[in-house]
Amino acid sequence: MSKIQNPILPGFNADPSIIRVDDTYYIANSTFEWFPGVRLHASKDLEHWNLLPSPLSTSTLLDMRGNVSSGGIWAPDLSYADGKFWLVYTDVKVTEGAFKDMTNYLTTATDINGPWSDPIKLNGVGFDASLFHDDDGRKYLAQQTWDHREYNHPFDGITLTEFDTQTMKLRPQTARTIYNGTPVKLPEGPHIYKENGYYYLFIAQGGTVFAHQEVVARSKTLDALSFETAPGEPFITNFDTPDHYLQKQGHGSLVSTPSGEWYYASLVARPWNHHNESSRDPRGWCTLGRETSIQKVYWDESGWPRVEGGHGGKTFVDAPKDAIPTEAPADHSQADDFTTPTLDLNWNTLRVPFTEAMGRTGNSKLTLVGQGSLANTHDLSLVARRWQAFYFDATVRVKFNPFSYQQMAGLTNYYNDSHWSFAFVTWNEINGHVIEVSENNRGNYTSYLKNDAIKIPEGTEYVWLRTKVRKESYTYEYSFDGKNFVEIPVTLDAAILSDDYILQSYGGFFTGAFVGLAAVDYSGYELEAEFSQFKYEELGDHLLADNTYGFKASESRFGDAPENNM
The missing domain is CATH 2.115.10.20 (Glycosyl hydrolase domain; family 43)
Incomplete structure (x- = not known):
């Protein structure tokens, strides 16, 4: 059966x-x-x-x-x-x-x-x-x-x-x-x-x-x-x-x-x-x-x-004896070239629909209009999809030309307005266009690279950003050619994006982690960012059938995910 x-x-x-x-x-x-x-x-x-x-x-x-x-x-x-x-x-x-x-x-x-x-x-x-x-x-x-x-x-x-x-x-x-x-x-x-x-x-x-x-x-x-x-x-x-x-x-x-x-x-x-x-x-x-x-x-x-x-x-x-076989995707991986004027069903926004005030999609790119920070519950340009696996990679190409540190665009792992991280293109007084990684944990904001933010070479049109989620922790990477990625030396605790962690300090703990694309311009100049070539790729960690990775799947919550194979 x-x-x-x-x-x-x-x-x-x-x-x-x-x-x-x-x-x-x-x-x-x-x-x-x-x-x-x-x-x-x-x-x-x-x-x-x-x-x-x-x-x-x-x-x-x-x-x-x-x-x-x-x-x-x-x-x-x-x-x-x-x-x-x-x-x-x-x-x-x-x-x-x-x-x-x-x-x-x-x-x-x-x-x-x-x-x-x-x-x-x-x-x-x-x-x-x-x-x-x-x-x-x-x-x-x-x-x-x-x-x-x-x-x-x-x-x-x-x-x-x-x-x-x-x-x-x-x-x-x-x-x-x-x-x-x-x-x-x-x-x-x-x-x-x-x-x-x-x-x-x-x-x-x-x-x-x-x-x-x-x-x-x-x-x-x-x-x-x-x-x-x-x-x-x-x-x-x-x-x-x-x-x-x-x-x-x-x-x-x-x-x-x-x-x-x-x-x-x-x-x-x-x-x-x-x-x-x-x-x-x-x-x-x-x-x-x-x-x-x-x-x-x-x-x-x-x-x-x-x-x-x-x-x-x-x-x-x-399964039911009278089940009718149903065709569905093997997993929840997603590749989006943003070729249509409407967002894929997997994408979500916060609190309000995706409109021209937030951005537009089509012609192989998603354009987001910079608005409030990721802590904003009113005006926010964030398009995100659920984490649906403990192990996955998510990659996107970003085109952004900031002239202020108040302008940021990139890839985020997000739970709510007080709990998120962000790998983004921005500007600073030392190196001009740079890549920074930050985290908001219970409302406390941390910039991890600070004066060591990664300088983007002059004349670079696109920056690729990738996050690699590995159950207990996750990291970010960058590339200037879309082929050779460099890991940013910041490892983040995935638990901070869990219901159970949020419950320790806040009664609203009912959602789950998302990975998304965001454009911030809290200076109010509404600088736009272009995103393209998005890819969310699951790595097969969902409780697997017997012998897929050479182990016996069981009813236990321990030992049934291929932690040593990723």
């Missing part, structure tokens, strides 16, 4: 909402402050996935200008009913402190590729909202509920509110708490299903960290506090499986195949440790962010769903 290898969506693809329409499966994932909003994939075999256009691709559907890092789109919910797709999404404006100011919206489309309708404002009761379509035609919004009062726990259970399909508005007078969670607390990410005469409520708990888990409760009705939790262990968790390759599983959704098999898609993370660290504390650093895994589900004799192989899940999962 064919096996599905987890994670099925590597790199930052968190909070999956999975559905099936006829013979095609769709997954919607959170995108937080990255634009366009909501990441969509499609598959017919649950193993091979193709990226689709994002539904929230206009500022009418999504306006995140000025949003804090890890605000924006939290846990979208994709469903299909009445001949159309329904997408509920949350735009979170505040992440720190007592409040989580947010707005939940609804948009619909008859085609998964759009167009999507103008957004309908639902409410701001809490995040992680999902729409349940009952078989009697009624619809309900289930959501986490936020309580700002310091004398209560902020996660105030799961609220259910009826949605009126005539007015396309919620009926707030119908709102009731249907579930308070267990003593683990932090109930969020609710999804409701109807099966075996019960309503089943899937709930994430414990926070989206190593204590994360998913529990299931059920009820014969949708009445207030009518749901009882499944007895025994959680539905899925890796809290007590610290050596497992997959960690943090939870917060997901359920889907059935045409032949009646069941699968559960959830977020997952793959931590690594520095060689001088314990594998328990810290449990590890998740530089690829929260990814998507899938587990096979069965129903026990008492009618409760259970994960095959136990609540820790499996790295290799049996």
Whole structure:
């Protein structure tokens, strides 16, 4: 029997909402402050996935200008009913402190590729909202509920509110708490299903960290506090499986195949440790962010769903018996010559769409207009793509003619406005045009080369920059001919671009590392930079099939990546 290898969506693809329409499966994932909003994939075999256009691709559907890092789109919910797709999404404006100011919206489309309708404002009761379509035609919004009062726990259970399909508005007078969670607390990410005469409520708990888990409760009705939790262990968790390759599983959704098999898609993370660290504390650093895994589900004799192989899940999962082979790229490598007037689907911008204010693409180059620094949350010319492998190279050719140290253009590895590094062409008073490497770590900025910045020879039109990511660390290189690269003597700790590192100082830790192209001109003169010949090349480090590198892949998170072969 064919096996599905987890994670099925590597790199930052968190909070999956999975559905099936006829013979095609769709997954919607959170995108937080990255634009366009909501990441969509499609598959017919649950193993091979193709990226689709994002539904929230206009500022009418999504306006995140000025949003804090890890605000924006939290846990979208994709469903299909009445001949159309329904997408509920949350735009979170505040992440720190007592409040989580947010707005939940609804948009619909008859085609998964759009167009999507103008957004309908639902409410701001809490995040992680999902729409349940009952078989009697009624619809309900289930959501986490936020309580700002310091004398209560902020996660105030799961609220259910009826949605009126005539007015396309919620009926707030119908709102009731249907579930308070267990003593683990932090109930969020609710999804409701109807099966075996019960309503089943899937709930994430414990926070989206190593204590994360998913529990299931059920009820014969949708009445207030009518749901009882499944007895025994959680539905899925890796809290007590610290050596497992997959960690943090939870917060997901359920889907059935045409032949009646069941699968559960959830977020997952793959931590690594520095060689001088314990594998328990810290449990590890998740530089690829929260990814998507899938587990096979069965129903026990008492009618409760259970994960095959136990609540820790499996790295290799049996594929559906009725799977339809799906063609998809072998990995996520990307070569972009920027020949078209629109960006490739893999590219993302921060908070706002890619417009002429930021730059333009086509004619074999990407032109970026210099704006604010990489610490700017309003005006920033950055185009970036996810890290989707622990080992990769990314290269780009840059044409830039700065006349001030306030002007910079180059290649960045970026987590958020306070955590990034940058290899860039700039100007200084000693050597004129130079190459510098800098890092922003918890908002503290460091120039690594300073007066030893690499002088660019007079008459040089192009500079090639390359980053080499090697799981625990990464470096930058440069070339003046595109063939002979020289390593810049700066080795950076990749952990600084991980969810787990950001969590130590900031509550918004929900995305993952990106590699990108940026132009900065905070002098305000809007100097332009040209980028071309971009290449992102994965080096085969994703958990590999047996004997690809002469070793046995296992369920352990140790020893299964070819660290000695790269």
